[in-house]
Amino acid sequence: MLIRRLEITDVRNVKHANIVDLSPISIFYGVNGSGKTTLLESIHILSSAKSFRSHKLKPLINNEAERCVVFAEVAVQGDEDLFHPIGVQRSRSGEGLIKINGENVRSAAQLAEALPLQVINSDTFLLLGGGPVVRRQFLDWGVFHVEHGFHEAWKGFQRCLKQRNSLLRHDRIDGPTLQVWTREYVKLSEQLDHYRAQYLRQFSPVFERCLAQLSNLSGIELRYQRGWAKDQTLEAALAAQSESEQQQGYTLSGPHRADLRILYQGQLAADILSRGQQKLIVCALRVAQGYLLSELNQRKCAYLVDDLPSELDEDHRKALCRLLDELDCQVFISCVDHQDLNGCWQQTDKVKLFHVEHGVVTAQT
Ligand SMILES: Nc1ncnc2c1ncn2[C@@H]1O[C@H](COP(=O)(O)OP(=O)(O)OP(=O)(O)O)[C@@H](O)[C@H]1O
Ligand SMILES: [Mg+2]
Known part of the structure; x- marks a missing residue:
């Protein structure tokens, strides 16, 4: 697993989320506008210091905040049992701060190197x-x-x-x-x-x-x-x-x-x-x-799949999930109704559901 813990502060409508129990397959579900894509976007910030939706910085920061911060514990490549902290802060003034394992980092290429990420979304x-x-x-x-x-x-x-x-x-x-x-x-x-x-x-x-x-x-x-x-x-x-x-x-x-x-x-x-x-x-x-x-x-790279079920029928959803499952990488998926993904995974113990509502994330047990 690449990302073990994810903490988000003031990214869009997510005022604060501390997700400690991420899984190899984490599914964020909830109604329209609840904050699912925002969670995937936050992970993307960790890999590139920017969003995948737009290059504009200000819309990303919660309307009532001056800055947003995303922090995670990320597995060191080559040693999946060792985790380093990675943090990215972006301010309205345009200033940014990137830290990998406590050290200030100037180039976003180092983030990409530390956390290789692939996005599948509507811009696909x-x-x-x-x-x-x-x-x-x-x-x-x-x-x-x-x-x-x-x-x-x-x-x-x-x-x-x-x-x-x-x-x-x-x-x-x-x-x-x-x-x-x-x-x-x-x-x-x-x-x-x-x-x-x-x-x-x-x-x-x-x-x-x-x-x-x-x-x-x-x-x-x-x-x-x-x-x-x-x-x-x-x-x-x-x-x-x-x-x-x-x-x-x-x-x-x-x-x-x-x-x-x-x-x-x-x-x-x-x-x-x-x-x-x-x-x-x-x-x-x-x-x-x-x-x-x-x-x-x-x-390994991690995958962000925004609204996985859209455009795909049941058989093709299952085929995509099987392919991701066999790759054995960490996958973050968003969808409105998690039942659309029922029966998609061989080992259900790898899958964890998170309900998202008004920017608040709750792990389902
Ligand atoms: N800067 C901001 N400050 C506060 N709220 C914001 C900001 N930018 C966007 N939002 C709100 O954050 C919410 C979450 O948006 P997001 O795109 O993550 O929703 P979603 O759960 O992916 O919805 P959908 O199912 O429609 O794709 C929306 O209600 C949006 O209006
Ligand atoms: Mg969305």
Whole structure:
């Protein structure tokens, strides 16, 4: 189990909750507006210092409070019996404080490292129908957690991209300086592309296995586009675009233009599949990342599944729960009626129900 105790203060309508008896599978249920998604959001804050609903900070903090705090005891990766405290505080003024095991931490990447998290919620559909940025984030989540060099390469790449774009915006381009940055930019871009392509080669069979357990859809293809033409080096692509780059003032090719197109029988899955079918594909994608993480790194991630029953019929709910159960990771689920999940779990002693009402959480015995 990744999270043992969770304490929340002043996140939306949850004034204070101290949940000491979390289970491998914790189900938060209650009527609309009771605070279920807020509880999942609070766990997300622990993994990224922000919400999954919006990047805005103020709506997250209870209307009558100046700051919100989320605290948890989180298992140390590699030693599930040892727990470290992790705390995140966010203030209306914009200030934030992150503490891991008593030490102040400056980068949210350290939170992500300490608590790998996957979210399945109503924004899930954006993975298929939204812009490429959502799919790049999805891909990079996996690469970040399995490839140690990725984060440094990513930071270096962002720095080069910024420098290059700023040089391209000048009226008179400083050719030699641009060349220096372009060389570094190409090197880091190729490294990122290599990490992503390698990750996808390992990911695809795991995804297919997960999808086969969830649905009988066949003909789903993950098509990676690296951000520049297949038959060209990045250097050649940039050289060919240099005039357009100077006119537009930014870099037109590179990993920031990559995409992972998700196709069903050759067409975009989002254009053709039903909502339920789309949800199953996204669940297979996200659960497959948990399986691969555990296979490659012996690490577990936790899952936040907001309103699990929505869009799914009984058989598909059971299939999703079975897949999560077999992964043996910690799962936090919200739903209006917990009876919608009856019969979904093999071992009922792993499951704990929590009733949520007006922001107050009560464990059911
Ligand atoms: N900053 C805030 N301060 C106080 N209350 C808030 C704040 N932001 C949102 N709320 C309220 O918190 C409540 C909980 O919202 P939440 O989205 O967690 O509900 P939910 O149980 O997930 O509901 P649903 O079943 O409709 O998804 C809502 O009634 C909402 O209006
Ligand atoms: Mg909700």
